[in-house]
Each structure stands twice: as C-alpha cells, then as structure tokens.
Amino acid sequence: MTDNPILTLDNVTKSFGPVTVIKGVTVNVYPGKVQVLLGENGAGKSTLIKMMAGVHQPDGGRILVDGEKVRLADTNASEALGIATIHQELNLVGSMTVAENICMGRFPRRFGLVDRRTMRNTAKAALDRIGLHIDVDHKVGELGIARQQLVEIAKALSLEARMLILDEPTAALTKREITALFAVVEDLRSRGVGMVFISHHLDEIAAIGNSVSVLRDGEFVAEVPADTSEDELVRLMVGRSIEQQFPRRRDYDGPADTLLEVNGLSTKGLINDVSFSVKAGEIVGLAGLMGAGRTEVLRAIAGVDPYVNGTVHVRGKELPKSSIGAAIRAGVGHVPEDRKAHGLVLGAPVNENIGYATLAATAKSGLVDRRGQRKRAQDVADKLRIRMQNLDQPVGSLSGGNQQKTVFARWIVTNSSVLLLDEPTRGVDVGAKVEIYELMNAITAAGGAVVMVSSELPEVLGMSDRILVMSGGHISGELAGGDVTQDAVMMLAVRDVQRDLEDKLMEDGHE
C-alpha cells in the first residue's frame, strides 16, 4: 500500500487572458517522494507549482491537501499548510541582509522588538545545513547569483515544511553545491517530506527523483519512473530525439584576424592582469569555479564595470573604459549571467527587449528602422523557438527559459561580431540548448568570435576551440586540442583556491 498524497493537483487548467497554458493536468505529491516535473521551456512547469504555492489559482479542476479540497488564495495560505517553495526567479530583497531575508515574514521578537540575535542564529543554522558559510549581515544584493540561490534554499528549508517545491534550484549552482543540496533532499525524503523538483539537467533526475511527470505545451504527456533513460525522457519531452548534443562545427575559412584583444586587465576587486585574444571564427571557453572572476572579465570588456589597468581592443581599435554604448557600437554583444538584474526590461514587450541594442547602436545615426527591426526580431524568435503569444507580450510573463532565449536573441539581431556569453544556456531546455549552439556556430562561421563562460564542463568542452581556465582572478592556464579533459580543467581551476581559502579564513577570524 502506498501512502496517500500530501497534495494533488486534480485535472487543473489555467489561462492567462485568452491563452490556456495548463490543460487538465493531474499531479500527486507523496510523502517521502520526489516528484519531478519535466518539459520544454514554456511547457507549464512553473505555472503548475505556482498553483501549489498559492501564487496562481486554477481556473478549473481542484487542489487537494490530505484529500480535502482547498483554496490556496495566496502564498501565506500555502505556507500555513506546510508547503515551502523555492521559485525559479529569486524572491529575495537585495537591500536586506541575508538574515533578514531568511527570516522574512516571521522575525523573532523579544519585548516587542525584533530579536536580531535569534534571527542571526536562525539564519546561520539554516545556512549551515547546506554548507554555506557567509556573513549573515551581508546585503543579499551584493552576493553573486549562486549564493543568492543558496540563501533562497536555506530560507525555504528553515520553514521546516512537510512539502518542498524546488523550481530549478540547481541552475546556478556548481557541482559541490548541488551535492550538498541533494544530501539535504535525501535527509528530507527520509523524514517523509514530499518534494517537487524541476530541472533541465536530465542527469539529476535519476539521482534525485522517484517519479517524473512529463508535460508538453500545457498538457500531461506521461508519468514514468525517474530511472527512465535520458534519451527516452528527451523523446517524451520534445517529441523527437536529439542527435548531437554539442554540434560544434568549424566552417570559417576567412582570414584569422584578431577580433578581441585583452591586455593586462585588472579591476579593483577581483581580476588581476588578465590577457588573451580571440580570432575570427573561434569559440573560446572561460572555465573556472564560482568567484574565479570569469563574469567580471566579461563585464569589464562589455563596459559594464570599470577597470583600473589594461586595455581592450576590438578589431585593433581600443575601447574606452566603462562605456556600454561604445562596446555595442564596436560590435560587442554581452549576454549577462543575471538576466533579471542586467539583461531585460521585464515590463517591456519582447520586441523592444530584442531590439534594445539595435536601437542603441543606430540611435546615433538617427536611423531607427522599426519595421525592419520587428521582422528581424520575429525571425530570431522563430529560430530560437521563443514561446510567446506575440512580440508584444511583456517579457516578464514569458517562462524563465524563454526569457533567457530573449536575451540571447537581442545580440543575434544586432549582428555582434564579438559575443560575450555568460552561462548562455542556464535554465534552457535540451532542445533549445542545441539551437543556441547552432547560432554560436553560425556566428563563428560568418567570421565572428565568441567568448563563453559556463559552469557546465561538458558544454565548455563540447563547444570551445580553446579553453582558458581562471582561478583567483587570473588565467591559470590554457587548454586546447588533445589536452582538454574535465580533469585538466579542474586542476587549473582549483590552483589558487587553497590560497584564497586561507585568506578567507583570516578574514572570518577578524569578524
């Protein structure tokens, strides 16, 4: 006999305006089991869990908790029933501290005042559980996106819920953190907590799941055991199999001009004397651990952050420091890591978000070709299969993966010749990943150059012509051809970590 479900979405439907995005789906969440939701970007996974979390209410069907019909009017109603949710888009308040965010909505009080000491201890205990050692008085907005994700996880865990929903919790995490998170999930499972897990990393499903519900286009496709082969999962999810995961081709045989040359780049905080160059037709991977300085290098080149020393040349011409406009005009495109904070205007339509850089580049000459721009936006949206009602839909109401594709689309439309990609396939489904790789190939085949930061080693290995490994703010080595293995990259990536760790321990000691 199996247990009764904690929660059931029973034949639910959901529409936004005229568009029905969930069409009669049933999902059960059992105690001590991990129910995986699988589907392409825009299939409806987040919408389903938002119904469990009280963010959205179904238009049809029922929600049952312990077999009783309930109405989850808001997130408080769902939390009160013991349901904790880690949303795909982070819900933290950047201007508040780590401790305040973790205890939000339930500050401990003493004599009518917020008991800061208890609050800090609660937060510390929550962070300890996932092995994250950061200062709880730090402002969340100053943390990198992976750390923010971990704070969000700690916050949900500290609710001691009987059901935990995890919407792509691992997208921004590295191997070590994922291992720590999965250990927590094991622990919760053994204590009878029911979980819902969403991920585009298919290899995680067998490792953590019990059962998988596959969705396509808002409809239920199948429920299969979590140890179903990845090929079969892909077939159920996208309706076809995917031949080649990393379709790197080298079709460019024009002159190997140096498009990007970075010399002695140093920033105030982190990067120290970084030099490299990239030729037409090349994809160069920037590998390294979280905090190694990869994101900062791209941001400095793109004019987002200032640097104190060094130069950046594009096609032999020096770029002025900290000028995003100048970088765009020189043909530099930048897909940032944190699309919400640095990439998209969520309230603006897809069309404007895709056209933004083109407008910035052409504004000077006074030639804004709106109709042409709309056509180009539609073309690239089709190519990337961005799932939307039309180009006028606000980008904030696209699914997470489709927002990511929109940021990418912007720089395709701009015809950037030097593309700086920071985790370009994060949160993107397996089919769309291949579309993004194909576009990277098309760019290099046309004589462009790509620099790609990615924490997914198979992707770096599969798509790069050369790999630069960063550690502790500088380039610790370069690998190409037969030298490229995951082990070789990791060796270079941890080279300076030991030293950093010692420094950190010193700092903490002064706290």
Ligand SMILES: Nc1ncnc2c1ncn2[C@@H]1O[C@H](COP(=O)(O)OP(=O)(O)OP(=O)(O)O)[C@@H](O)[C@H]1O
């Ligand atoms: N508030 C909203 N207004 C209009 N449409 C919405 C809204 N929220 C979601 N949608 C639409 O519902 C569909 C399903 O989106 P959902 O976020 O559930 O997808 P998902 O499966 O989580 O995808 P991803 O893997 O990209 O996160 C999408 O087409 C999306 O554009």
Ligand SMILES: [Mg+2]
């Ligand atoms: Mg989603």
